Amino acid sequence: MARYTCRSYRPRHLKKHVLILGAGFAGLELAAELSASLADEVQVTLLDRNDSFHFGFSKLDVLMGRRASADVCLHYRDISKNGVEFRQESVTLIDPENRRVITDEDSYEADVLVVALGAEYHFAATPGFEEGGFEYYSLAGAERLCNVLPDFNSGTILIAVLGHPYKCPPAPFEGAFLLHDQFVQRGIRDAVEIRMTFPMAAPVPVTKEVSQMFVRALDERGIEWAPKELVASLDVDGRKAQLASGESVPYDLFIGIPVHRVPEVVARSGLAVDGWVPVDRANLETRFPDVYALGDVAGLPMAKAGVFAEAAARVVADDIAARLGGGEPPPPYEGAGNCYVEFGGGLVGKVESNFFGGPAPTARLLEPSREFAAEKQAFGSTRRERWFGAWLRLDGDRLDVLRHVPYSADQRKQPQQSSRGGVI
Numbered sequence: 123m124a125r126y127t128c129r130s131y132r133p134r135h136l137k138k139h140v141l142i143l144g145a146g147f148a149g150l151e152l153a154a155e156l157s158a159s160l161a162d163e164v165q166v167t168l169l170d171r172n173d174s175f176h177f178g179f180s181k182l183d184v185l186m187g188r189r190a191s192a193d194v195c196l197h198y199r200d201i202s203k204n205g206v207e208f209r210q211e212s213v214t215l216i217d218p219e220n221r222r223v224i225t226d227e228d229s230y231e232a233d234v235l236v237v238a239l240g241a242e243y244h245f246a247a248t249p250g251f252e253e254g255g256f257e258y259y260s261l262a263g264a265e266r267l268c269n270v271l272p273d274f275n276s277g278t279i280l281i282a283v284l285g286h287p288y289k290c291p292p293a294p295f296e297g298a299f300l301l302h303d304q305f306v307q308r309g310i311r312d313a314v315e316i317r318m319t320f321p322m323a324a325p326v327p328v329t330k331e332v333s334q335m336f337v338r339a340l341d342e343r344g345i346e347w348a349p350k351e352l353v354a355s356l357d358v359d360g361r362k363a364q365l366a367s368g369e370s371v372p373y374d375l376f377i378g379i380p381v382h383r384v385p386e387v388v389a390r391s392g393l394a395v396d397g398w399v400p401v402d403r404a405n406l407e408t409r410f411p412d413v414y415a416l417g418d419v420a421g422l423p424m425a426k427a428g429v430f431a432e433a434a435a436r437v438v439a440d441d442i443a444a445r446l447g448g449g450e451p452p453p454p455y456e457g458a459g460n461c462y463v464e465f466g467g468g469l470v471g472k473v474e475s476n477f478f479g480g481p482a483p484t485a486r487l488l489e490p491s492r493e494f495a496a497e498k499q500a501f502g503s504t505r506r507e508r509w510f511g512a513w514l515r516l517d518g519d520r521l522d523v524l525r526h527v528p529y530s531a532d533q534r535k536q537p538q539q540s541s542r543g544g545v546i
Contacts (some may be wrong), residue, residue, distance in 0.1 A: 140232065140236065143236065144170055144417070144419075148236075148238035149238040150505075152416075152438055157203035161204040176261060179502075184264040185264040186268070191261045201511075209225075218235065218237075218408065218410040221412060243380040248380070248381060274375055279314065280317050280363055281377045285381035291427070299339065319348045319351040361376075383397065398420065405441040405454070425475065437454075457475075458479055461473050461475070468495060471487055473487050
């Protein structure tokens with residue numbers, strides 16, 4: 123049974139206590155940023171129920187059998203940042219009004235509370251999915267699907283987005299492109315039909331230009347797709363997906379992108395409104411003073427992805443610094459970032475997006491190339507160094523331990539259309 127105490131943990135009273143819930147893109151970046159810029163003024167406690175982090179794109183590597191699950195995990199025990207303490211604990215209660223948090227191990231009071239717990243998957247929202255479907259939005263799911271693919275030699279694969287919003291908007295289509303590649307390499311593509319359904323009007327509908335490039339890629343590969351169609355349930359015995367429209371789609375292998383929602387502890391806290399946590403678009407602060415919400419849990423009209431969570435963390439770090447020092451607030455969050463998209467054949471494209479920097483969202487997809495594939499690898503390496511202080515080979519072997527080097531002023535700027543960015 124888990125140990126529980128009521129000592130209301132508050133580190134070094136002379137420093138402000140920043141409590142970060144969740145060690146994903148947002149939590150890791152914020153902890154690194156505060157360590158680099160405010161280590162003498164704040165003490166950071168970073169909580170996560172897991173023992174390790176992995177990049178979202180690593181799940182595609184596991185799905186395709188390119189890497190094992192154990193090789194893509196970066197362990198939180200390796201975090202060594204000045205003024206940052208990581209604790210592996212599950213959050214059981216959030217009191218945003220008093221900035222108080224209870225976990226399965228302890229209780230905490232914070233001067234600044236940051237909720238970055240991400241989105242969780244609601245598998246039961248689609249009846250039959252847990253019993254008769256597969257997914258690759260978790261490491262375990264990607265590994266399970268990888269294990270059945272070698273025995274799939276013919277039939278229909280149905281890939282369905284089961285709700286919106288969902289994180290990593292290109293990921294369902296990346297999975298379809300990579301499966302197409304695998305079946306071509308195995309010489310069985312003509313025996314396999316790949317179909318997609320999704321509730322959006324078009325693939326990755328941030329702009330028409332981006333959507334059209336995905337449409338072209340789907341059509342070139344002979345992947346059938348049906349927009350504005352939502353799978354409501356699965357007839358597992360009959361192997362049919364029942365659509366909300368009343369129609370049904372037969373399948374031999376069903377792959378779903380599960381419904382997303384805020385974690386239950388966030389829903390109980392009173393932070394969420396209409397499913398997600400409303401925040402000030404400029405600085406990510408909630409309606410509760412000195413309580414921020416960022417990353418997938420935030421209810422902003424933009425894509426949910428790690429690159430945007432990372433950029434939001436830098437804005438929050440600057441906002442905290444401005445408040446502590448009595449300075450001017452930082453430039454508002456623009457929702458800008460770049461993500462890389464696998465098209466198969468070793469080719470990677472890049473989407474450059476900016477949701478709030480102008481009167482309307484902007485985005486463009488740069489043509490897939492091997493140069494962008496190299497950029498994607500470099501992105502992972504720089505984040506591993508920054509967050510964990512270690513360079514790792516792509517096969518997971520440690521090379522060397524490096525000290526933390528903060529971003530320069532130019533590197534910390536939110537990415538513009540021509541800048542290098544992160545990965546969904």
